[in-house]
Amino acid sequence: MINKKDIQNQIIQAVEIVRRENPIVGSITNTVTINFVANAQLAVGGSAAMVYLPDEGEFLAKASEATYINFGTFIPLYEQTLPRVSKALHEARKPWVLDPVAVGIGSLRTQLLLELKKYKPTVIRGNASEILALAGLWELEGGTALSTVRGVDSTDSVTSAKNAAVALAKCTGGAVAVSGKTDLITDGSVIAFSHGGSHFMGKITGAGCSLGGVVAVYATAASPFIAALTASAVYNLAGTRAEKKVDGPGSFQIQFLDELYKANAGDIANNPFEIEEV
Ligand SMILES: Nc1ncnc2c1ncn2[C@@H]1O[C@H](COP(=O)(O)OP(=O)(O)O)[C@@H](O)[C@H]1O
Ligand SMILES: Cc1ncsc1CCOP(=O)(O)O
C-alpha cells in the first residue's frame, strides 16, 4: 500500500539534499526559454550548465549528476548531439529528463524522438498533447497520431493522457509527468495528482520547460517519481503564491522565481496532492 507520509518525507529529503549539495545539471534546451530554465534550476538550489555541441554534451553527461534534454527549437547539429548525449547518459546510468516539446513538427524532431526511445529517459515531462503524441510515436497504448499536435501548447486535458503516461512509464521503467491545471505524475504503478499553480503559467513562456529542468535537478537526489512530484509540487506552490502578489504575466514571471527560491521543504511536501494505484 502506498503511504502518503512516506512520499512527503521523500519530497522533504529531495528538497533538502538539493539545497545542501548544489548539484550540477547539464541542459540541452531551446533558445526561447533557456535563460528561464537556468534561473529556475538555480532558484531551487541546482547549478545550471547549457550546451549545444555533441562533445560538450557528452562531457556534461559525465560531469553532471543529471541532464535535461528539451526539443523546443531544433537545429541540424542536434542530429549528432542528442543521440550521442542520450547514449552516454544511458550507458553511464545517469538520470535524464526528456521534454518532447512540439513532438510532431518536422521530420528531424520525429526521427530523433523515435531514436531516443532506446535510451530510456528517466523522466518524460510534457503537456498532455505532447505525452499523447509521444506515446503514439512510440506505438504505446493510449497514444494519439502526431497529426493532432498544433504547436507547443496543449489542446488536450491531463486526464486524457493518463493511459499514455502510464504506458510511457512502463516502457522506460522511469516516471512521466503530465502538466496542466492539475499535474499527473506516474511511475507506471502509482499515479499522483498535484494541485495548485496559476493561470498565469499559461501566459508566460517556459513554465513547462523550466519545470522539466527542475525535475532534472531533483532527479539528482530522488527516485524518478519523487523527483517529478517534488518539482510539480514546488511549481504549484510557487505559482499559487506568486499569483496572489501580481496582476500580470510580466511581474508573475519574476515573482514566481522568488517563490521557487523561498519555498521550504515542509511547505512543498504539504502542497495538495492525492495518489491512486494504477
Ligand atoms: N491553468 C493552469 N492552472 C494552474 N497551473 C497551471 C495551469 N496551466 C499550467 N500550469 C502549470 O504550469 C506549469 C507548466 O505546465 P504547462 O503549461 O502544461 O506546460 P507547457 O508549457 O509545456 O505546455 C506546470 O507547473 C503546470 O502545473
Ligand atoms: C514558444 C516556443 N517555441 C518553441 S520552444 C518554445 C518554448 C515553449 O516553452 P513551454 O513549453 O515551457 O511553454
Ligand SMILES: [Mg+2]
Ligand atoms: Mg512545453
